[in-house]
Amino acid sequence: MPESLARTVARDRRPAPAPPADARRYVNQWVESEAIGEEVVSAFVLILRTRGCYWADEKGCSMCGYAKDTLGRSATPEELDEQLTRALARYHGEPYVKVYTSGSFLDDREVDAASRERFVRAFSGRARRFLFETLPEFAVAERLTPLRSAFDGELEVALGLESTDPTVLGRYVHKNAPPSEYLAAGDRVRALGARAKAYLLLKPPYLSETESVRDVVRSVREAAPHFDALSVNPVHIQNGTVVEWLYRRGRYRPPWLWSVVAALREGADVRQGRRLVSFPTAGGLPRGPHNCGRCDREVLAAIESASLHQRFEELAAPECSCQAEWAAEGALEPLGVDA
Secondary structure, eight states: OOHHHHHHHHHHTSOOOOOHHHHTSOSEEEEEEEEETTEEEEEEEEEOOSSOOHHHHHTOOTTOOGGGGSOSSOOOHHHHHHHHHHHHTTOOOOSEEEEEOSSOTTOTTTSOHHHHHHHHHHHBTTBSEEEEEOOGGGOSHHHHHHHHHHOSSEEEEEEEEEOSOHHIIIIISOOSSOHHHHHHHHHHHHHTTOEEEEEEEESOTTOOHHHHHHHHHHHHHHHGGGOSEEEEEEOOOOTTSHHHHHHHTTOOOOOOHHHHHHHHHHHHTTSTTOEEEOOOTTTTSTTSSOOSSSSHHHHHHHHHHHHHHTOGGGOOOOOOTHHHHHHHHHHHOOOOOOO
């Protein structure tokens, strides 16, 4: 895909500035299963409505369409406070809290410093772990230390590393920083007394199924010394992205669930004691990671169980005739596209 087209896609997905009424409502909220150590717990997940990731304005990542859920401008502290108030009305003491902004929680343009502390303090003493996501350049002591002081529990900082291969990360995913900056950020987070979590992307554009599994396994091995947890995130087709542009032209298929199984099984052997998980978004749907449709539900259940309980040697997905198709396609998938 030409560079100019990637920037055009980034420009077109940014919404117009939203009115104040929209800024007072968060994007979404739900509860999901997670684990703290060996204990399976409920996690309260909140998506805030902010200006979103600054990188999405400049070029954006090839698979990310979250800019469409943003304000198109910065949220005021008052608007963020209203979103927090509405969220707390739905919070029922879940021990794990995840707060996302479609970008970086630590970027002052998305969430100002005082609002960040209010969010963290609101769950302090009620939640045991508070997770947020950021780009590596914002994971620094002056932004993290106040939050560590404000929260009586574990802070977990998630970083979208995606791949430790510089070519995959730069040319295929279109990240704004090389892998070394994400690894260094993981080290800084841990040195400051917080947990560091890396998101690894399964099947970026221009990689076959086999290549993408190999990329994830290598990334698990190379990232493990710098993080406490590693999450394998198979691509799902989001609107207004480079991946969708390829998908609509028959040049991209979302990853098979068998590839997720393979990545977890092989990654478990090189994770060096780190937590390894995968909770596929849009699993079993045409635009999400899927198999043939007959076995998807059982395979997804096996992936979730292995992730929650960390028993990958017991990851026994059901046998299905589509495994042979996956194996053949993974090796022969055409890659005739311009990265």
